[in-house]
Amino acid sequence: MANDAPRFTPYTHPAGGWGAAAATAKVLLEQSVLTTGSRALLSMNQPGGFKCPSCAFPDPECRKTLEFCENGAKALAFEATKHRITREFFQQHTVTELMAQSDYWLEMQGRLTEPMRYDASTDRYVPCTWDDAFALIGRHLKALDSPHQAEFYTSGRTPNEAAFLYAIFVRAFGTNNFPDCSNMCHEPTSRGLPPAIGVGKGTVVMEDFDHAEAIFVVGQNTGTNSPRMMTNLVEARKRGVPIVAINPMPERALIRFTAPQDVIQMATFGSTEIASEFVHVRIGGDLALFKGLMKVLFERAAAGEPVLDQEFIRAHTTGFETIRDETLTHDWAEIVETSGISEAQIRRVAEIYIRSRATMICYGMGLTQHQEGSRLLQQVVNLLLLCGNFGKLGAGIAPIRGHSNVQGDRTVGIDEQPPQAYLDRVRDVFGFEPPRAPGHHTVAAVEAMARGEAKVFVGMGGNFVRAVPDTERSYAAMRQLALTVGISTKLNRGHLVHGRDALILPVISRSEIIRTSSGEQFVTIEDSVSKVTASRGVLEPASPDLRSEVEIVCRMAMATLPDSRIPWERYSQDYDLIRDKIAAVYPDIYADFSERIKSPTGFHLDVPPRRRVWPTENGKANFLLFPGLAVNAAVADPSMLRLATVRSHDQFNTTIYSMNDRYRGVYNNRMVLFINAEDRAERGLSDGAQVAVETISKDGVTRRVEGLTVIDYPMPRGAVAGYYPELNPLLPLEYCDRISGTPAAKSIPVRVVAVRADSAVGG
Numbered sequence: 025m026a027n028d029a030p031r032f033t034p035y036t037h038p039a040g041g042w043g044a045a046a047a048t049a050k051v052l053l054e055q056s057v058l059t060t061g062s063r064a065l066l067s068m069n070q071p072g073g074f075k076c077p078s079c080a081f082p083d084p085e086c087r088k089t090l091e092f093c094e095n096g097a098k099a100l101a102f103e104a105t106k107h108r109i110t111r112e113f114f115q116q117h118t119v120t121e122l123m124a125q126s127d128y129w130l131e132m133q134g135r136l137t138e139p140m141r142y143d144a145s146t147d148r149y150v151p152c153t154w155d156d157a158f159a160l161i162g163r164h165l166k167a168l169d170s171p172h173q174a175e176f177y178t179s180g181r182t183p184n185e186a187a188f189l190y191a192i193f194v195r196a197f198g199t200n201n202f203p204d205c206s207n208m209c210h211e212p213t214s215r216g217l218p219p220a221i222g223v224g225k226g227t228v229v230m231e232d233f234d235h236a237e238a239i240f241v242v243g244q245n246t247g248t249n250s251p252r253m254m255t256n257l258v259e260a261r262k263r264g265v266p267i268v269a270i271n272p273m274p275e276r277a278l279i280r281f282t283a284p285q286d287v288i289q290m291a292t293f294g295s296t297e298i299a300s301e302f303v304h305v306r307i308g309g310d311l312a313l314f315k316g317l318m319k320v321l322f323e324r325a326a327a328g329e330p331v332l333d334q335e336f337i338r339a340h341t342t343g344f345e346t347i348r349d350e351t352l353t354h355d356w357a358e359i360v361e362t363s364g365i366s367e368a369q370i371r372r373v374a375e376i377y378i379r380s381r382a383t384m385i386c387y388g389m390g391l392t393q394h395q396e397g398s399r400l401l402q403q404v405v406n407l408l409l410l411c412g413n414f415g416k417l418g419a420g421i422a423p424i425r426g427h428s429n430v431q432g433d434r435t436v437g438i439d440e441q442p443p444q445a446y447l448d449r450v451r452d453v454f455g456f457e458p459p460r461a462p463g464h465h466t467v468a469a470v471e472a473m474a475r476g477e478a479k480v481f482v483g484m485g486g487n488f489v490r491a492v493p494d495t496e497r498s499y500a501a502m503r504q505l506a507l508t509v510g511i512s513t514k515l516n517r518g519h520l521v522h523g524r525d526a527l528i529l530p531v532i533s534r535s536e537i538i539r540t541s542s543g544e545q546f547v548t549i550e551d552s553v554s555k556v557t558a559s560r561g562v563l564e565p566a567s568p569d570l571r572s573e574v575e576i577v578c579r580m581a582m583a584t585l586p587d588s589r590i591p592w593e594r595y596s597q598d599y600d601l602i603r604d605k606i607a608a609v610y611p612d613i614y615a616d617f618s619e620r621i622k623s624p625t626g627f628h629l630d631v632p633p634r635r636r637v638w639p640t641e642n643g644k645a646n647f648l649l650f651p652g653l654a655v656n657a658a659v660a661d662p663s664m665l666r667l668a669t670v671r672s673h674d675q676f677n678t679t680i681y682s683m684n685d686r687y688r689g690v691y692n693n694r695m696v697l698f699i700n701a702e703d704r705a706e707r708g709l710s711d712g713a714q715v716a717v718e719t720i721s722k723d724g725v726t727r728r729v730e731g732l733t734v735i736d737y738p739m740p741r742g743a744v745a746g747y748y749p750e751l752n753p754l755l756p757l758e759y760c761d762r763i764s765g766t767p768a769a770k771s772i773p774v775r776v777v778a779v780r781a782d783s784a785v786g787g
């Protein structure tokens with residue numbers, strides 16, 4: 025059909041507004057849930073309702089009637105869809121046939137309805153009973169030579185109760201192999217912030233947005249990845265608060281936005297200008313920018329201006345002089361060249377920071393997904409410490425997390441490097457000695473599979489194989505496994521790239537009611553500001569043959585550890601018992617959990633830096649040195665461009681809602697390459713040309729993606745962007761942050777390759 029042809033039409037309207045309203049109605053109609061979905065939306069993020077299954081942005085303290093966004097509505101619509109995958113579907117399609125379909129097509133087939141087992145003789149999934157599925161898992165796990173031959177993945181949609189028990193089960197089994205979704209996004213937050221401030225979390229709460237005098241949004245596409253945050257930014261701009269947006273790609277929502285809940289603005293087709301300053305930084309130029317800002321502060325302080333919070337620095341920090349001296353070694357020409365930002369604009373942004381008495385710095389994966397992502401975040405802390413922007417209203421550091429409970433999962437034990445104090449508490453509360461050696465994060469898990477050391481993979485949600493780097497290598501590694509288990513609501517690529525034995529276990533979704541012999545159960549979620557709230561499903565489960573995540577964890581444990589003294593059966597029926605154990609293992613932050621969670625608005629976990637208490641080894645906040653200006657290794661290739669993989673607006677993680685990216689003006693195509701027009705012309709390409717992209721690496725492996733359409737886009741010189749996960753084949757597994765293991769997906773060195781001649785275009 026003509027209207028399905030790929031096209032590029034620049035989007036000139038404000039983000040949000042009627043476009044978001046129309047998209048919400050459209051997706052509810054497409055999934056045949058206009059009535060049911062609309063009713064469910066009224067319960068989403070409300071007291072007594074369920075938490076959005078999409079992003080982790082917190083609910084406001086003063087709630088609005090409609091507390092959801094376009095992408096939250098999409099997540100609910102695709103979860104509550106009327107479409108079903110039954111055994112007849114699998115009878116009609118072999119796994120080989122399904123592998124040929126797109127991720128979008130797989131998603132559109134609907135909800136899984138019963139447990140399925142892979143039958144190699146027919147290359148099909150066939151029905152199996154829950155008892156048989158758990159027995160198969162138990163047999164495989166008990167047959168391993170070592171518990172460390174199993175990998176246990178966790179998605180950020182897993183609620184606290186299931187994640188906590190999952191951590192206990194796996195450690196009782198004998199390993200700390202916990203690759204999880206945070207390894208691929210915000211692990212630099214978890215590993216980089218503790219040496220600086222003592223915790224691997226943000227230090228702000230929602231109230232801080234109302235009192236901030238400046239807000240920096242760095243490396244984060246707010247309008248797509250956490251749209252509810254736009255409400256806070258709109259309200260801040262209406263108060264005259266400067267918002268500094270720092271990103272290689274200008275994103276529509278941070279330019280101009282219409283709040284769909286604002287009746288007057290909608291009626292008058294009005295909008296709000298969001299970014300008072302857009303800083304068009306080069307990919308990997310953030311460190312130079314931050315040091316440029318600090319250089320301005322140090323220069324002006326040396327001239328006698330009171331631009332630093334000297335009292336805070338003396339009382340609460342160490343390492344100030346070392347940071348000052350190193351920063352001042354960089355001249356302005358070096359800073360401007362590396363960052364791509366003029367000295368004049370850096371000084372202008374520094375002035376915004378200096379004038380603000382309370383500054384928040386919010387960031388996303390544009391900072392974390394570099395080879396030095398963890399150390400880069402420490403420089404964000406350095407900048408905030410200079411003006412005392414911790415422990416006061418309106419100030420602090422704010423990692424804007426992706427999946428809805430990714431932070432909560434880490435809090436309750438999903439950690440391949442667990443603290444010894446936590447392991448001691450597990451031992452004392454549950455009566456077994458947990459393993460002490462660090463386990464595998466995501467990259468290490470795939471490497472273990474590739475070496476043939478890992479034999480079993482259990483995926484608690486998510487789409488692991490589609491999310492990880494080095495697609496061809498990862499596919500081959502997964503196919504070597506003896507057993508893969510996918511615990512899922514929908515069909516995805518992870519079920520099709522499987523081990524010799526494979527199970528699909530369909531799970532009750534976040535929006536659905538969980539019933540047990542003890543009555544209806546609820547789960548809990550921790551958001552990006554460390555607030556814990558209850559989530560109660562309101563819809564009937566998509567099939568009577570679904571099971572909750574908690575029950576699945578408990579029954580895997582019962583099948584694998586038949587002599588365990590842990591009362592798994594009781595936990596599967598009464599979630600209050602699980603919360604009591606969470607409180608016992610975490611008495612400092614989860615004391616009286618079962619009582620405190622009765623509050624309709626939940627409660628905040630303690631984050632000591634909010635009180636200017638620093639749980640670091642020296643009891644201080646630490647200025648940490650990161651010499652130089654580079655966050656990625658240099659590449660000696662004149663044809664090199666830095667590739668950032670990004671999401672489209674109609675996407676959440678690996679879930680593809682449509683083939684469109686409305687705010688970037690891309691329709692019916694995901695195989696595109698956004699490029700600066702001068703970089704394109706330099707390579708002799710026309711706008712709309714077909715190209716391939718190859719990774720520049722030294723390991724002798726050819727990584728190439730073909731069939732990409734070049735699109736002129738306001739990228740910095742030397743930078744290109746394209747969609748994840750389609751461009752994951754270009755990301756080498758070892759190309760990751762040295763501290764956290766997080767893949768450096770925002771800075772892949774690549775070259776554009778001609779499709780008609782197998783050589784680089786231009787020079």
